[in-house]
Amino acid sequence: MRIDLTSEPRLLQILRGVVRCRALEAGVPEPEAERLALAVSEAAANVIRHTYGGREDARLALEIRTFPDRLEFVLEDWGPKVCLDQIRHRPLDDVRPGGLGTYFMNCFMDDCSYDPDFAEGNRLRMIKYRQREVAH
Amino acid sequence: MRIDLTSEPRLLQILRGVVRCRALEAGVPEPEAERLALAVSEAAANVIRHTYGGREDARLALEIRTFPDRLEFVLEDWGPKVCLDQIRHRPLDDVRPGGLGTYFMNCFMDDCSYDPDFAEGNRLRMIKYRQREVAH
Amino acid sequence: MKVQVRNVEDVAIIDCSGDVDLYSSPRLREALLGQIRGGAKSVLVNMGEVGYIDSSGIATLVEGLQLSRTTKTRFGLYSLRSNARSVLELARLHKVFNLFETEQEALEKIGSVQPFGGL
Amino acid sequence: MKVQVRNVEDVAIIDCSGDVDLYSSPRLREALLGQIRGGAKSVLVNMGEVGYIDSSGIATLVEGLQLSRTTKTRFGLYSLRSNARSVLELARLHKVFNLFETEQEALEKIGSVQPFGGL
Ligand SMILES: Nc1ncnc2c1ncn2[C@@H]1O[C@H](COP(=O)(O)OP(=O)(O)O)[C@@H](O)[C@H]1O
Ligand SMILES: Nc1ncnc2c1ncn2[C@@H]1O[C@H](COP(=O)(O)OP(=O)(O)O)[C@@H](O)[C@H]1O
Numbered sequence: 001m002r003i004d005l006t007s008e009p010r011l012l013q014i015l016r017g018v019v020r021c022r023a024l025e026a027g028v029p030e031p032e033a034e035r036l037a038l039a040v041s042e043a044a045a046n047v048i049r050h051t052y053g054g055r056e057d058a059r060l061a062l063e064i065r066t067f068p069d070r071l072e073f074v075l076e077d078w079g080p081k082v083c084l085d086q087i088r089h090r091p092l093d094d095v096r097p098g099g100l101g102t103y104f105m106n107c108f109m110d111d112c113s114y115d116p117d118f119a120e121g122n123r124l125r126m127i128k129y130r131q132r133e134v135a136h
Numbered sequence: 137m138r139i140d141l142t143s144e145p146r147l148l149q150i151l152r153g154v155v156r157c158r159a160l161e162a163g164v165p166e167p168e169a170e171r172l173a174l175a176v177s178e179a180a181a182n183v184i185r186h187t188y189g190g191r192e193d194a195r196l197a198l199e200i201r202t203f204p205d206r207l208e209f210v211l212e213d214w215g216p217k218v219c220l221d222q223i224r225h226r227p228l229d230d231v232r233p234g235g236l237g238t239y240f241m242n243c244f245m246d247d248c249s250y251d252p253d254f255a256e257g258n259r260l261r262m263i264k265y266r267q268r269e270v271a272h
Numbered sequence: 273m274k275v276q277v278r279n280v281e282d283v284a285i286i287d288c289s290g291d292v293d294l295y296s297s298p299r300l301r302e303a304l305l306g307q308i309r310g311g312a313k314s315v316l317v318n319m320g321e322v323g324y325i326d327s328s329g330i331a332t333l334v335e336g337l338q339l340s341r342t343t344k345t346r347f348g349l350y351s352l353r354s355n356a357r358s359v360l361e362l363a364r365l366h367k368v369f370n371l372f373e374t375e376q377e378a379l380e381k382i383g384s385v386q387p388f389g390g391l
Numbered sequence: 392m393k394v395q396v397r398n399v400e401d402v403a404i405i406d407c408s409g410d411v412d413l414y415s416s417p418r419l420r421e422a423l424l425g426q427i428r429g430g431a432k433s434v435l436v437n438m439g440e441v442g443y444i445d446s447s448g449i450a451t452l453v454e455g456l457q458l459s460r461t462t463k464t465r466f467g468l469y470s471l472r473s474n475a476r477s478v479l480e481l482a483r484l485h486k487v488f489n490l491f492e493t494e495q496e497a498l499e500k501i502g503s504v505q506p507f508g509g510l
Contacts, residue, residue, distance in 0.1 A: 017153045
């Protein structure tokens, strides 16, 4: 499934609702669905704030793909390319406001990477592998 | 905003969540947001059951547009054209299972109509006008 | 949606929770028709935890009602939340079903309800 | 999100509910910094109804903490739900804030907390 939104912060809540719902539907347990929603929401918030500089009339799109072994969340925007070396969260012991969004994304996803083939903007692919049942 | 889904009944819940959320965001009161979610869900359920005959790998898309005076819900599918004279709910006093979905859609929306210009399938536009504040 | 069946003396209670829609109503249908066919004297559906019901959920309840008339099973619903109640009212079905406020009321009264003979 | 301020003796309590995110955190920020600047001796944020907080919400709380150190205001949070608590822990901020379990505990203890002088 795919959802297209304008870059309005008020719509982040809807995005989270969709991620949460889809993850639960796919059998992800509740607390983890919540963490996935947070990670995707942080990624989208960064697009709104950094890629689009707070503009509310730009577009972003999230595609959620479920596989037997993983969930993929692909977030697209049509803004200027991100500068990869600028994406860095603050050191945790340097307590100041901000600088935690990408840290949470990395905590809650197993892999976050930009697709170099998406010419029109940025395509961030976030992957979460499913917990395997422990054999016993 | 727009959401694309495969025609799986389990995804109706996500569709409702999006409608509910978007309507609340747009200032629609809670009980009405719930009714709009029901109407859209019934429309999508009909696409799944009637247009696609229960196939789960087909596609449908919902676009939600908010205007100062109304909300529009545009549901698209890529199945065979609906036969308009077959769309008829059952008489309410003929109590039998089924036949109520389109009735609920008409109760909760102010207008439901198919777009004759959408060649590839069906595009159902559902409109709900906003309650005006009563002057006093 | 979750569906569970329990028995209180000769009454089968179907506890249903969550959204009853096109996706989930087949499970309610199975439980409901199964209990009616299974020979329970009375069948009650506890709607207290049903936050959403669509036309397919209502169709399922109507099917249960019809079957219960054939089998002369007493059939009722209780603890409807406002959403479910208003949808039933809109479909003018609130007088067709035996509706009770609480489980206690349902259990007290279901035994004296007239089981219909046929539709 | 809803934000409301009430006063219990010389403590300003900010009751916050719903999702604290990029969209809503500016309103929490306004209330929080406003109370600290306004000269309240102690400021508490009631997180009991906050089901979701993101990095911008946490940034707002950190900003409140920093300002409270400058103004020597006592500052604390209470009734964190598990989501909010685990996000704070992950960011290693749970030891940086004064955290209390309940409103009662917060009101009893906030007066004896050391207000820091500067960062
Ligand atoms: N989508 C993006 N586009 C451009 N720059 C970004 C993007 N996401 C993150 N960044 C950069 O990475 C930095 C760290 O991001 P983050 O950890 O989310 O904290 P914050 O956004 O609060 O600064 C940002 O300050 C910004 O410079
Ligand atoms: N999307 C659709 N495509 C084709 N036929 C439809 C569609 N929606 C409704 N119909 C027709 O309209 C009838 C009434 O629909 P509805 O009131 O929703 O009740 P039900 O679907 O339970 O029969 C259906 O039985 C079907 O014949």
